[in-house]
Amino acid sequence: MAYVIEGETGKWEVVCGLEVHAQVVSQAKLFSGSSTAFGAEPNTQVSLVDAAMPGMLPVINAYCIEQAVRTGLGLKAKINLFSVFDRKNYFYADLPQGYQISQLYHPIVGEGAVTIDLPDGTSKDIGIERLHMEQDAGKSMHDQDPRRSFIDLNRSGVCLMEIVGKPDIRSPEEAGLYLRKLRSIFRYLGTCDGNMEEGSMRADVNVSVRKVGEQGYRTRAELKNLNSVRFVMQAIEVEANRQVDLYESGGTVVQETRLFDSARGETRPMRRKEFAHDYRYFPDPDLLPVELTQEYVEKIRCGLPELPDEKKERFIAEFGLTPYDAGVLVASKRASEYFETVARGRDPKQAASWITTTLYAVLNDKGLEIDQSPVSAENLGRLLDLIADGTISNRLAKDVFFLMVDTGKDPAAIVEEKGMRQVSDTGAIEKIIDDLIAGNAKQVEQFRAGNEKVKGWFVGQIMRATQGKANPAVVNELLVTKLKG
């Protein structure tokens, strides 16, 4: 299954490490009381601190610290009880202070790991190097006016977590799985909403290649600011192939920052000026070091929700789900909750199957998330109850389900309204069978001569006669008895 690029000189593998910027879910910014809400009018969520007015000072938002610790715990990482905010100095028009407050020397979270489930059923740990907190910059808009640039400082000072991954990723697919898993963990924890299209999660990807079997790493290129899982995967593929071609044509990869152009399907170097900074990091003298107690960390640990890995294990153990189904269901916290609502007191495998196949097909088709599902978990549960108590057949249940999708109604109401109740009345079914046997002597002969397939034809006829409402089990039993004579 390994991802290999077949070059002219042999097989190559790709080595990737991701740096993910995740915007922390908090009411207020990291160092000021301004709101963090997305989509407000430009420059309406800017405090004196965010605008770096003279004499203004940052004050740490304790909730952001808590969110970072929570995330660190979710990444099974070491929480550093002592961390320090540093200033990263550079000039840009959307960076009012002239420095970004970040954590270089003493990040709040140390090493951890994220487990990804590969399609072949195995799983793999992707190492986390560190997680540090920092402020976001404002937004520059260069396309509003031919001569001027506009600045929106709403985002200035919003709290980000930068999660630096180890170079453990070996394929675009693993990168995609890693990002999705991170996003899932964030959402379970409620520490980042993970909405890449709104920019609340962005990734920089370090890519290098090496011959299969080669030790050590070759020079890497950094692909900046990728804002979708798809782009990350495409960018890695494109960049890895570029590097292979370069090596094979006698060139060398230079360490540089590159941009991925998704429209052209290529990466190209950023202008040196755009990144050649000496950031002159030093501890921010306006802030005290962040000193946490073990009790504080434990308190947060105790309040952690069940995370996807644990939930998956539980779904397998408690509900007897396959690892695959369990993995699919826990990928989204809401899906797992939906599942549990449906499965509780019912057949969990049946519940899983309905959700992962029938419901997901509908949601995909309509482009909806599970919490926007037209069929509520409660109603899907009731539908399964109707199957279980024999009110409707599995096949009829599908019809009922699609009516539920269209109307959002309770399945029992639909069954009543449409007269879809299953016919289990043996007398009624027997009469239909008797009529069929009497009128179709040729088919009866074929069955008795050993052609079992003819049975299916009879079932079809019975179902047609009952508009699909005949109980298949009853039909089967009666039909065989009667056909055999």
Added chain:
Amino acid sequence: MTTDLTRMTIAEAAAGLGRGDFSALELTEAHIAAIEKARALNCFITETPDIARERARASDGRRAKGETRGPLDGIPIAVKDLFCTEGVLTTAASHILDGFKPPYESTVSAKLRDAGAVMLGKANLDQFAMGSSNTTSHYGPVKNPWRGSAGKDLVPGGSSGGSAAAVAARIVMGATGTDTGGSIRQPAAFCGIAGIKPTYGRCSRWGIVAFASSLDQAGPMARTVRDCALMLTPMCGHDPRDSTSAPIETPDFAAAPGGSVKGLKIGIPAEYRMDGMSGEIAALWEQGAQWLREAGAEIVEVSLPHTRYALATYYIIAPAEASSNLARYDGVRYGLRVPGESLDEMYENTRGQGFGAEVRRRILIGTYVLSAGYYDAYYKKAQRVRALIARDFEKAFEAVDALLTPTAPTPAFGIGEKSDDPITMYLNDVFTVPTSLAGLPGLSVPAGLGAQGLPLGLQVIGRPFDEETVLRVGEVLEQAAGFSALPEFVTEG
């Protein structure tokens, strides 16, 4: 009558206001008139007589209703133009803050305002508080009201030079200063007044234009130690908007002076007897020790072995922090903007023209010491030395209750002197910088006149958050010195 009203101490004026001898408005008018006559000294960047009259009237109104807010209610003061004042031009004495009127009031100036103090104007200073002579101001140098026997125009010291000169010239009763490496104490010494830099963390830095965040501290400047204590109490207090402000109770500092120093141990740091100290300053220092001995204190020699590294350490840390703190003055949002063809060119034009030479020099030094490859050798090492300097003091304070040193190695010098040699200029702060690096309280007390008829100051240094002992020792020195000389500007005009 006018003369009398400007010659009083704050304590005397408060008593006079209390007795109804005069109104706050009369007191304010007397000082406004004095300021108008003293414009040659260039103490103010912005005079605010209308605000002063309004506040004075409000003070009188409160007093009439029996709602006076304490000893500062109705007292005319100057506010160093490093404190942001709501709706009032705030410049840091720099061209780069042209036209900047903050929509907010610094915590310290707000607390003084709320205590009833009447702001007469924004005092001149060295640009961004960088200097020891008040000659780096974009608004021109301040003249010391003392001219001495040579009759020259002298510097008032810096960076709080406008504040010190205004207090000494009797055109305000007190002033706020800020002290990063000696900017309250050295000008206080040069102008013959008292000034205290409290412990780092006592006063909120919120709303004070930052120079070096880990060193900047606000403090009062006044004509007596008691007046400093009266001003200091309302200036202090924990401010949740400044993470470095200490969550610690503020004592009533006004109760500290007047106490006895009997039995106190006062340390004389051996390392402060350095080459180049003038004989008269060495003599004054010995005299100060003798006064304290006579008052019942025990004088003990102590060692602060890392003193000689203090100045070098300071001139790495302070510029490093400044280079970053001043990055926000970029022409984008407020103050001066000098256009350019590109964003970078706009930065270069704005910052090149907006900052004065000394500010540019310190930004360059600071940028250099933080640069990749130099950080460990300069900034990191300086931080380690800073810790050693602080430990020197800690050790000394195991044996003594306070330290006595000169405030500055020389009396005030002529305007323009030392300006071509930054190192000589930086040496002015040799006795004050170690205290700043250690974050300790330091008070300068006028203790006598030198041979040229110029005031000389003694510095009392205390344990962290022990301003009370510092003030107590300071007042004993003040009493013993009986310093009553008036600057030539006051006696001769």
